[in-house]
Amino acid sequence: MKFTPHTIEETAEMLETIGVSQVSDLFSPIPDELKTEKFDLPVGISESETMKIMKKLAGKNDADMVCFLGGGVYEHFIPAAVDALSSRPEFYTAYTPYQPEASQGTLQVLYEFQTMMCELTGMEASNASMYDGGTALAEAALMALRISKKRSRIVLDGSVNPVQKEIVKTYLSFLEVEVADIEYGSDDSINNYLDGQTAGFIFQNPAFDGTVKDYTEINEKIHADKAVSVVSVYPISLGLIKTPGDMGFDIAVGDGQSLGNPLSFGGPYFGFMTTTMKHIRNLPGRIVGKTVDTKGRDGYVLTLQAREQHIRRQKATSNICSNQSLCAMNGLFYMSLMGEKGLMDAASLCKSKAEYAKSELAKVKGVKVADGETFNEFVVELSAKAEDVCLKLADKGILAGIPMNNYINDAENKLLVAVTELRTKQDIDTLVSEIGGAL
């Protein structure tokens, strides 16, 4: 299947206009010795044959498992209207809104997105999306270094997802930056780094083990030390939990997957980043701002572009160009449909069902539920290897949780379990009895 519309006659007419006799003449600027003969690929196939292959591949995957996996990505309810709206070709086949008069749709949508992300996180300013939660966290670390110009240490708290820590460390490993990595469960404390040398402290709330904490006092200490505090948050949890703004964080980031984006084996999702107005000029990425046209009517444009790579080249705040606009739009459509009360209700369902799962699992012999207040994700310690239990439950069509040894050492028997509003009481009861049976 080809998508080139040229008929033989049209091609001939065009070649005549150009003044060459054949298409291969147009490739004459390429020296012959550089041209390839080797192109070892099958020939193209029709649309129906393509779909057959894609269906066969998709058919090898089990899409119907009952999912208790989290670790930063969660199976939440997505109203059908979300995909219907982002499937509007006017949105999904447009480019970055460089020409504002031909892109007011995208621009107003992104302005509304920024507004909602600010409201959700309790912050003052937002950009128009980052790639994902992990890269947003790495960009937040770089932003903290820009703000605290003369300091070169980043502290990663034990609450941060170890996979995302690796992303931050990879980004920073090429720069002259000291990364203090407080390992999960270690005795080390952020207090050891409040010495006027740290540029930014990075936390995650709820922590990757699901526990929730109030960081208000810690942020006071960090600000007394004139450092920047960053938190990675799970947006659905903010329907219930005190906001990063109310806790005094300078930068909030996270993965927006849970806001209206399907699991899709890891992406595309969107990262978000919100901050205070004081720091807006240090934000990476696109930002949409409101302005007026020549007749004084309201309109929207990409703004503060002097931070960006296409203007500033090597002096830009980041190299980011494409972001994840369409996924951010899904986030906006989702939040609009849910509304203020819907967001609280979804969070409340998650919390309540997780508490029910915890209380039922605690009754099972060989299961110990970890201490600490959680939102919808928690750790259980089993009397057997978590991996083995997961394998057994997978045979029953259940994804029981993420074995903690994917994240940390010496955690063979620990399992990270997430419960969303889509899991019914019956799903939870089945999980509980199957885990009991697998031990």
Next chain:
Amino acid sequence: MSELLFTKSVKGRCGASLPVMDVSKAEMSDSLRRAKPAEIGEYSELDVVRHYTNLSLKNFSVDTHFYPLGSCTMKYNPKVCEKAARLDGFGSLHPMMPVSGALDRCQGALEMIFELEKHLAEVTGMDAVTTQPLAGAHGEMLGIMLIASYHRAKGNKKRYVIVPDSSHGTNPATASMMGYEIITVPTADYGDMDLDIFREKMNDEVAAVMMTNPNTLGVFNPYIKEISDIAHSYDALLYYDGANLNAILGKVRPGDLGFDVVHVNLHKTYATPHGSGGPGSGPVGCKEKLIPFLPKPAVVKNGEKFELNTKGVDSARITSYFGNYGVLVKAYAYALMMGSDGLRDVAEKAVLNANYMMHRLKPYYHLPYDKTCMHECVFSASKQAEKGVHALDIAKALIDRGFHPPTVYFPLIVPEAMMVEPTETESKQTMDIFCEAMIEIAEMTEKDPDSLHEAPVTRPVTRLDETLAARQVDVRYSR
């Protein structure tokens, strides 16, 4: 100008129905509870659908308008690819399945990644590919990381990255983000990096040379082998920015030209949609010597089984999972449909279209590099500027005539630049009416230049005050 959604909120509405509460309700403890709800308003499903559908109508897009935005490759996005990505067997999979007891239950998902990587390795002439980078610039970053890791492992002391002055802004921004200083080499009159100046600037401390070939002027650099040999003689590696790969599919492979690392913009070359700015996808290919530095996790084939290798030598990681997976599915469907013959046809028709437009418009607009172009050509509105009509005016006048404008004011080295990339999926008829509009605008420049300063007049807004937006920063609605 549409009212903001927030002005339409009515307390008590809801556009979503959540599952029932079938367990007893639990609360967060008081100290952790949110003080007040997020003030985002409340709407019915129809409120939301109508609001955003109406907003969508204020956009130009590939499906509604010719969109010859240079360097962005705004080709048609086949619908079957969307359909494939939405198959439950791809869309409903949690990315931690392979490590949570369900490796056997996502074999097709991993196989797709493996096959796409193999395909891209063949197209680019590389030894290995990772699909992880989430956009072109993210791919550039990984590429520079691989190069930096290579030098670090060899104990090479490197400080600089060389870029031509015609390069995309992401090239120097990426190298700088990875701690390198930038050396910029000017463009020679033949339309690419000046070989003599390049030779002078080259030194032992250069880590990498980042090139786009064909470059942003649409010119294929015939001296690429020399550049590669010179760079390698200093143990500097050659980076291929794949933004313009569309022009050379099946004709030339970056790996055969001496490039060590390449990224491919699937959202350009492989027809995945741009989504109003993203998601993109920027898989990276590299030569064997860089394979040890690739980030984890890698999809590997062990006998008949697909597995994850999570042990990179460097334990480098640039994203949490496998990249923008849904985008990869679309690109793979496209790759299957195209095959070797289709991809070659893409390159040929993309180059044919660009040269056709160049020849049609050349009599009316200054063409600073007047030679056979590849996938795009760059005009300058310098003749029109003498009459007070600038590239921006022409862009806005095109909007009134129903076309998305070309990229303007880029590359930075061409004053009043207008960068036209029609792509292979546009027909002669579409290009003809666009060219006629461009010619008519050129004539208007002579007859009535002032009228062009008013454009656009057919859109929901006229020209917007960008200076005001930057001065009185308003990036969110407040009640």
